[in-house]
Amino acid sequence: MTLIVQKFGGTSVGTLERIEAIADKLVAFQRRGDSLVAVVSAMSGETNRLLALAHEIHSQPNPRELDVLLSTGEQVTIALLSIAIEKRGIPARSYTGSQVYIRTDSAHNKARIQEIDAKRIHDDLRQGRIVVVAGFQGADEKGNITTLGRGGSDTTAVALTAALEAGECQIYTDVDGVYTTDPRVVPEARRLARLTYEEMLELASLGAKVLQIRAVEFASKHHVPLRVLSSFEKGEGTLITSEVEGMEEPLISGIAFNIDEAKLTILGVPDKPGVAYHILGPVADANIGVDMIIQNVGRDGTTDFTFTVHRNDYLKALEILRESASTLGAREVRGDDKIAKISVVGVGMRSHAGIASTMFHTLAQEGINIQTISTSEIKISVVIEEKYLELGVRALHSAFELEKAPSRISSSL
Amino acid sequence: MTLIVQKFGGTSVGTLERIEAIADKLVAFQRRGDSLVAVVSAMSGETNRLLALAHEIHSQPNPRELDVLLSTGEQVTIALLSIAIEKRGIPARSYTGSQVYIRTDSAHNKARIQEIDAKRIHDDLRQGRIVVVAGFQGADEKGNITTLGRGGSDTTAVALTAALEAGECQIYTDVDGVYTTDPRVVPEARRLARLTYEEMLELASLGAKVLQIRAVEFASKHHVPLRVLSSFEKGEGTLITSEVEGMEEPLISGIAFNIDEAKLTILGVPDKPGVAYHILGPVADANIGVDMIIQNVGRDGTTDFTFTVHRNDYLKALEILRESASTLGAREVRGDDKIAKISVVGVGMRSHAGIASTMFHTLAQEGINIQTISTSEIKISVVIEEKYLELGVRALHSAFELEKAPSRISSSL
The missing domain is CATH 3.40.1160.10 (Acetylglutamate kinase-like)
Structure with missing residues (x-):
């Protein structure tokens, strides 16, 4: 029982x-x-x-x-x-x-x-x-x-x-489970039989709105096996657990994306301690949530700083950033609300090199320019021009062969 | 405060x-x-x-x-x-x-x-x-x-x-209080300023559906002063308390009535112990509520027994009573669902004789025949033919001068 x-x-x-x-x-x-x-x-x-x-x-x-x-x-x-x-x-x-x-x-x-x-x-x-x-x-x-x-x-x-x-x-x-990406964009998208909590967190937060983030965090913390199933159709759904031995382990689990965000960049900020705080502090004070934050190494004593916010907050954030720019003595502020974010997610990329290069190569072949890149241990996100979103997702889905069920990889964990 | x-x-x-x-x-x-x-x-x-x-x-x-x-x-x-x-x-x-x-x-x-x-x-x-x-x-x-x-x-x-x-x-x-009777029947009906719990109980159970009976019982038991007021109009409403010194004490507080009941009579039942139980037991077993119960003294070794039920239960009760009649060897069963009940209610009748005779005289003057009579300490109820209901209520309201505010009677309690 x-x-x-x-x-x-x-x-x-x-x-x-x-x-x-x-x-x-x-x-x-x-x-x-x-x-x-x-x-x-x-x-x-x-x-x-x-x-x-x-x-x-x-x-x-x-x-x-x-x-x-x-x-x-x-x-x-x-x-x-x-x-x-x-x-x-x-x-x-x-x-x-x-x-x-x-x-x-x-x-x-x-x-x-x-x-x-x-x-x-x-x-x-x-x-x-x-x-x-x-x-x-x-x-x-x-x-x-x-x-x-x-x-x-x-x-x-x-x-x-x-x-x-x-x-x-x-x-x-x-829905009858978690998919490799949105089937409305890629008809070949495949239901995942298993997934780790971490992958689900990355996929959920990036737009595959199947489960509440807090519930997945809670499940992860208490090691509760979670299964997503359809109320209306039969099927095994998607089982979400910790990474365990014998589990199918594809390189990439899925591709998430969204077009809800806008990108803001402040260029030529004097590169000294506290600059990130001085830029993002006023944004947070205005109750604007920030998603991606990218700062590359500085050059000539200055640095460039990019972040994304929800499109609804774009104009307000732009205004705040312009004020900060004059206070900080930055050279220029740029903004773009016609962007899309694509993320490839998978615990497999921890132990397999080459995911990033496959991703960038695939996008380059399609003529899609990458504006910014941000990575975590199990995720690579890029910002591209909005109009290339569907082309990019389809190309990546195919490049990582997500339409095929992965063969089981015995793990030595 | x-x-x-x-x-x-x-x-x-x-x-x-x-x-x-x-x-x-x-x-x-x-x-x-x-x-x-x-x-x-x-x-x-x-x-x-x-x-x-x-x-x-x-x-x-x-x-x-x-x-x-x-x-x-x-x-x-x-x-x-x-x-x-x-x-x-x-x-x-x-x-x-x-x-x-x-x-x-x-x-x-x-x-x-x-x-x-x-x-x-x-x-x-x-x-x-x-x-x-x-x-x-x-x-x-x-x-x-x-x-x-x-x-x-x-x-x-x-x-x-x-x-x-x-x-x-x-x-x-x-409604803005408790009235001497239903103003739709008697336009001169007057709002009562005060009333005792007992009077309210008799008036409520008889059809003036202003307060729940259980609430009045509860208030009486715990000596809670109750006031009935209108949500929509200003006014003092009606205050319901125990009978107290100095309270206005009319002979009659109000006249209640209903036409929801039907009357059943079993005639010529052998007059021996247990007969009431044998008649009402099967009715109660069928989950039929009984209101008035009237049994007069027997004659020639037999008695007549009358009770009233809700009209919805009339046919079922009649069927049960016919079975009981043959079991008990009764002479006849009669039923009537075209009846009305009128009750005059007032704590004043406890100490004042003549209320009953005024009531019966008034109805007789209007040519209204009384079918049955039942009394409690502060109430007299009669059953009459349904078509005389309004005539009877109006005649009684006038006979007891309920349209006039009572003069205060100092009580020696």
């Missing part, structure tokens, strides 16, 4: 028909002999409906009260799903976050889970019940209702898997 | 505009120097919407899960009202039933309040907050969410008033 935690997002529970379909699925697993804990989100649209009510009253509603309001969304789903399970002859029991002591800090609207008391759930499972838990919510030590912020249901599922010492955390979504 | 508990029903919080209007009202009271606890229901229609969702899945949803579902209705209202209060510059804090430890038994969908821990609310009030509590709900000793059944918000308000030792429990409704 395996204990499995299954998480169903808002689309998966978006209608009563879908809730009934999930009840069917859970009951089938239970009849097969598994023990089941389901974590559910609010029915799709419900959170937005509640938010709109609050905003109609107040443009900045009290965060504590907003959590009281929003947490009703999942509470409706847990009750309906439990009713649907019981209709099928299997006992079920629903719990809100506070009822199973999902203890969080007091940061309303973006709380973090600190502790979960698994005893109550284990008692129910022993009695043959399917347990249905509200995702996205908990309570602080004074019993105030908190929410984890959007997408927090994934984190609830992972945290429950860890606390219950369950075998696997299955995240049901509207 | 007075501590007041104010309860707002579903119609009073039915739209965001009405929620804002209640926030205005609460803030005005607070600025005047009162301490305030608001108890609110779900926005009108919401409970029915949630019930419909559950019933679409299952005709008999699990009662525990139904409570998880339905309790979200008030939770939405407490959050929205708190947000609206804070918008007006007064701090507010919302609580679900379980958060302020409204401890109930485990009878889901019809739980009874056992205990309330007032400490948390007192702490908030000391800090100048308006406290907003979800009506209708609580939690059992294991933390399972329970609901008190329809209208339970009144009971929550009364129980909180008792637990907090507040000065008054104000129930805001869509």
Whole structure:
């Protein structure tokens, strides 16, 4: 008998028909002999409906009260799903976050889970019940209702898997797994059977929005095996774990990309300690998030500094940078909001040389100029002109042969 | 500084505009120097919407899960009202039933309040907050969410008033008080300034649906002064208390009536011990509620037995009674579902003779035949032909001079 935690997002529970379909699925697993804990989100649209009510009253509603309001969304789903399970002859029991002591800090609207008391759930499972838990919510030590912020249901599922010492955390979504790249850009894109947490983090943060970053971090920290599956289609999905022996280990797992960013460069800044802080400090103070940061070695006592921000913040960031430039005595400020970022991601590149050169060579062959380059241990990102995005992604997908299933490589780890 | 508990029903919080209007009202009271606890229901229609969702899945949803579902209705209202209060510059804090430890038994969908821990609310009030509590709900000793059944918000308000030792429990409704009878039938009907718990119980149970019976019982038991007021109009409403010295004490407080009932009579039943049980036992077993029960003294070794049921249960009750009649060897069964019940209610009749004769004389003068009579200490009820209902109510209202404000009677209590 395996204990499995299954998480169903808002689309998966978006209608009563879908809730009934999930009840069917859970009951089938239970009849097969598994023990089941389901974590559910609010029915799709419900959170937005509640938010709109609050905003109609107040443009900045009290965060504590907003959590009281929003947490009703999942509470409706847990009750309906439990009713649907019981209709099928299997006992079920629903719990809100506070009822199973999902203890969080007091940061309303973006709380973090600190502790979960698994005893109550284990008692129910022993009695043959399917347990249905509200995702996205908990309570602080004074019993105030908190929410984890959007997408927090994934984190609830992972945290429950860890606390219950369950075998696997299955995240049901509207896609059937994680792909080598976006199939809308590269029709040959292939579903990955396995992936490491690190790769998933790089792919998620770069735009393949399948899982919440915080949930993957949490899973990595607590060694919780995560599986991404489709709510609507059959299949094995993508299993995300630590790097383990015998695992298929391709050089490159996938290619992520986005066109949400804009690039800003300050040229000819006097090259002395603290320059990065003086450039990025005012940007951070204006609440503008920065993604890539690139600074090359200086020349003639000056240096050039480039960073990317979300396109929505581009004009504001440009203005701030121009002020900093005059303060710092920099030569020039340049900006470009017609850029695309492409990243190749894979733990394989740790031990295999030549990934970077293949990447750069491939782009060069297509006549695509690379504007900036930034690398991490398992990722190489380049910024190119926006119009070459699809051409670049397709060329790289083909160059790394991602359309082919990798042969297993026995690892000596 | 007075501590007041104010309860707002579903119609009073039915739209965001009405929620804002209640926030205005609460803030005005607070600025005047009162301490305030608001108890609110779900926005009108919401409970029915949630019930419909559950019933679409299952005709008999699990009662525990139904409570998880339905309790979200008030939770939405407490959050929205708190947000609206804070918008007006007064701090507010919302609580679900379980958060302020409204401890109930485990009878889901019809739980009874056992205990309330007032400490948390007192702490908030000391800090100048308006406290907003979800009506209708609580939690059992294991933390399972329970609901008190329809209208339970009144009971929550009364129980909180008792637990907090507040000065008054104000129930805001869509009427501006309790009337001597239904103003749609008797345009001269007058709002009562004061009323005793007992009178309110008789009037409420007989059809003047202003307050929940359980809430009035609870208020009576804990000596909580109850005031019924309009959410939409100004006015003093009706204050409901124990009978106290110096209180206005009319002979008759009001006239209640209904046409929801049907009458069944079994004639010529052998008059021996246990006969009432043998007649009503099978009716109760069929889950049919019985209102009036009338049995006169027997004659010739047999007796006649009459009772009333809800019209919806009439045919079923008739069938059961026919079976009982043949078992018991009774002579005949008669039924009539075209009846009306009129009751005159007043604590004054305890000490004043002649109320019954005035009532019967008045009806006789109008040519209205009385089919059955039943009395309690502060009430006389008669069953008449349905078509005479309005005529009877108007004649009695006039005969007891209910359109005139009573002169104060000094009591020697």
